[in-house]
Amino acid sequence: MGKKNKIKVPKENADEKDEAKPSPEKAAKRKLPAESADGETVEPTKKVKKPAKDSIVGGTTISELPGIKIGKQKESKRAKKRKKREEAIQEKPKEQTQEEIRQYLECWSSQREKWKFQKLKQIFIQKYILDENHIDADMWPVALEYLSGTKGASRDLLIKNAETVISEIDAAAEENESDTQQTSAKYQRARELLQSLG
16 A cells, blocks of 8 residues: 555666656646647646535635524614614604694793703604694794704704705796795795704
């Protein structure tokens, strides 16, 4: 077993020793180039091993590996809070929410010492500031004054929403060639909001 295979060359032809070429099988074993029937040099071919089922090869994803189960990824704390906040807003009936917003704005305008900032209520006011069904005409001046002090990304969002409403109503008015939509409460509110933030 430990013996090496050697090519035996007759001793009388010492010059032929250099010219003797091994067979392709033997050349492959020794990793030497062999000569084909055409006279061209043929490189030995390497055997390609099949990867085991549990091995990792290029293009293998984590979900394809055996023994690794990937379920739903955990929701971040921030995402959970955001979801909870949105559910809290949607669960309450419209009348109760309107009354809470009315009390919040009245407390803000008349009793600043007692007033406490509430993020959910501010988000609600910002979201529905242009909607007459959520913030009625009585609350509108106070809500406008409340939002006039808004800064940063919230202010940019309010401006963007107001500009969008104005451009949509203007485009619709040009198509219909009537000014009825431009006299709507939503359009007027958007213009007033832009002027107060402006």
